[in-house]
Amino acid sequence: MVLLLAIFQTLYKRKEKIEDIVLTIQQSSSKELDDFIIQYEPFILNTTSTICGRYISKQDDEYSIGLHAFHEAINLYSYKKGASFLSFAKLIIKRELIDYFRKESKHHHVTATPESDEIHKQYDNHAYDSYIKNFDELNRKEEIIHFNEMLNQFGISLDSLVNVSPKHEDTREHIFSVVEMITSDEEMLTLLYKKKKLPMNLLASKVELSRKTLEKHRKFIIAMCIIAANDYIYLQSYLKRGD
Numbered sequence: 001m002v003l004l005l006a007i008f009q010t011l012y013k014r015k016e017k018i019e020d021i022v023l024t025i026q027q028s029s030s031k032e033l034d035d036f037i038i039q040y041e042p043f044i045l046n047t048t049s050t051i052c053g054r055y056i057s058k059q060d061d062e063y064s065i066g067l068h069a070f071h072e073a074i075n076l077y078s079y080k081k082g083a084s085f086l087s088f089a090k091l092i093i094k095r096e097l098i099d100y101f102r103k104e105s106k107h108h109h110v111t112a113t114p115e116s117d118e119i120h121k122q123y124d125n126h127a128y129d130s131y132i133k134n135f136d137e138l139n140r141k142e143e144i145i146h147f148n149e150m151l152n153q154f155g156i157s158l159d160s161l162v163n164v165s166p167k168h169e170d171t172r173e174h175i176f177s178v179v180e181m182i183t184s185d186e187e188m189l190t191l192l193y194k195k196k197k198l199p200m201n202l203l204a205s206k207v208e209l210s211r212k213t214l215e216k217h218r219k220f221i222i223a224m225c226i227i228a229a230n231d232y233i234y235l236q237s238y239l240k241r242g243d
Contacts, residue, residue, distance in 0.1 A: 174207075179224040
């Protein structure tokens with residue numbers, strides 16, 4: 001009977017969602033956190049290698065950055081970040097590596113080559129700049145893919161956002177005020193992500209915009225809330241006023 005119970009518990013544990021495990025770890029001991037990170041070391045190595053476009057070992061600086069980013073993802077993960085923890089973790093690892101490469105790029109311009117070899121220096125800097133540009137383009141696409149996955153949970157497509165963006169500046173300003181209110185209000189944000197729709201009754205009681213206007217721009221409001229809640233590097237520009 002004891003053996004049967006142990007087998008059942010093992011099978012049940014295997015079926016436990018990784019997102020539930022992460023949320024449990026956030027409230028548990030450092031030992032469980034360490035065990036979880038060790039279990040997902042292959043994921044960190046593979047993700048880091050894919051992002052860098054070359055094999056990364058545990059001895060590389062990039063792996064240390066990926067490891068730190070994975071730890072950060074565990075601490076930051078919540079229902080706001082989407083259904084998949086691993087998808088969110090990839091986003092955080094990419095973000096940390098982007099910062100690392102940008103810092104390395106600045107350092108590279110200053111110290112990488114001797115001043116005496118100006119031609120080599122210009123070529124080397126140009127090659128590195130091209131690498132950073134390509135790296136940014138690749139990760140911008142990855143960010144859009146994650147954003148699109150989030151939109152799909154709400155039954156919204158990227159194409160549909162083109163036609164629902166507010167055209168008038170004053171309306172746009174009011175809409176962004178609504179987005180700020182939702183993302184700073186834990187109750188409304190919880191309702192938004194759990195029910196996959198705007199909390200219209202609660203929202204209408206707190207803003208000056210009519211329910212009709214809110215409904216008209218519903219998809220755009222949800223999209224901007226997703227961007228704000230996930231702190232996307234490249235899509236943050238859409239949250240700027242007057243754009």
